[in-house]
Amino acid sequence: MTEDLIALTDKLNEVLAEENALLDALDLPAAVRLLPRKRDAVAALQGALAGGIDATALSVVDSETLRDSVQRLIELGDANRTAIERGLALQMQLIQTIAQAVPRGRALEAPNYQPDGSQVPARPADAYAFLSRM
Secondary structure (H helix, E strand, C coil): HHHHEEEEEEEHHHHHHHHHHHHCCHHHHHHCHHHHHHHHHHHHHEEEEEEECCCCCCCHHHHHHHHHHHHHHHHHHHHHHHHHHHHHHHHHHHHHHHHCCCHHHHHHHHEECCCCCCEEECCCCCCCCCCCCC
């Protein structure tokens, strides 16, 4: 059981370390492709922990190895959160930069879309009334 916990924690550590490296390199598509592996590793670890841990069955070596692995998991988790937040902030800045670069006039000429994805019909030309009395 202890060996399983250590192996599962190490597996999650490997995925987080790989994801952190990709996030630091701003390779967001590759980082997103790791999501299924990350979910599987978390689910496996949660399943193993749901069974409970018999602390009396832990040897000194296993206990220290598990503690080190969990400590690494905490550190990698914190670094992962920081990298994701930095990536989201950078993405928001990029979107704002692009939005500011589009001239307002071009935005007004752009087609409008309805929630279902269909295009809103063009507005008819403004109507004018003429005085018909001579």
